[in-house]
């Protein structure tokens with residue numbers, strides 16, 4: 398018999414949504430494994446989450462009713478698709494894409510005003526993420542605006558819990574990618590790019606189906622767009638809010654990779670991922686039933702003071718392996734090398750092209766609402 402649960406909290410309340418990070422910190426102290434009708438079980442402690450990430454048999458990723466390659470798969474199916482994906486993000490692939498990545502970063506940063514105000518999310522974060530993703534996949538610039546609009550509507554439908562709208566949005570996205578496949582199939586000599594290469598991949602000796610290809614490319618695109626634009630907003634706000642760090646980054650650019658990982662640890666660009674319990678199991682002092690859903694709240698986990706003392710401060714002496722920015726276990730982010738290269742290229746270009754970034758007191762940054770992380774708006778003053 399199903400247990401009747403009472404809500405420990407309301408993750409969609411205004412109090413939580415006005416500052417997710419602050420609210421998750423408070424919940425982690427009060428009720429670190431919390432139930433709500435909306436998210437079911439939310440996990441906010443580092444130890445609990447590590448246990449979930451390392452036990453994919455008890456905590457399955459098959460939490461979606463739809464095909465989702467490889468995100469909603471468990472081993473052994475998951476392993477067969479990860480083998481296809483990983484080479485696209487290996488050192489050789491990153492070295493091949495690096496000059497293009499740098500050029501896009503410099504081009505986007507070059508659009509900053511010489512001396513004036515800018516809203517960093519719209520002007521920098523979204524443009525950069527869209528341009529990079531389309532360039533990486535070999536897609537035309539005409540897709541930038543439809544993709545920008547799609548991400549916005551997808552986030553709104555997720556917050557509203559509107560399954561019908563989410564279904565329609567998934568179909569819409571499928572249509573966009575199927576068109577990319579059709580265009581290539583109509584060419585005598587399709588370009589040698591990531592999309593064409595993926596179309597020639599095989600699993601168990603057969604070509605990928607169109608449904609598998611579309612799902613895989615959707616997960617790469619969704620994986621990139623929201624997280625990279627959120628990361629740019631978080632990083633730009635951080636340097637503007639901390640003139641001491643801004644100066645240090647201008648003087649010692651070699652510390653940028655560590656600072657980027659650390660800033661995104663304390664202010665998460667990706668808020669959550671899901672699992673489903675495959676059997677009755679307890680986490681912390683709570684008992685879960687088979688079939689119940691778990692939501693990993695990365696924004697809480699990566700600020701757990703039990704693992705990161707002084708969690709709100711950027712420190713370069715932390716034990717790096719414990720930062721779960723890119724996850725851990727079999728689903729660890731395959732796109733992490735690309736994400737790190739993109740963010741480093743952007744921050745290098747930004748530091749080189751500007752003399753000063755500052756917050757605007759009368760127009761403060763506005764936090765994003767779930768499922769987005771980071772900020773909706775980051776108004777800044779820029780001097781080049």
Ligand code: HEM
Nearest residue numbers: 467468616617620621624667670722723724728730732736
């Ligand atoms: C700052 C940027 C990014 C962050 C913070 C991030 C974070 C993560 C995390 C935490 C996971 C693990 C999810 C889980 O355990 O359920 C993940 C998985 C994934 N990420 Fe990323 N990611 C980023 C960028 C990217 C990029 C650039 C791509 C691809 C172009 C990508 C593609 C994926 C995919 C496909 C998965 C699912 C892997 C699997 O299930 O095996 N991500 N990401």
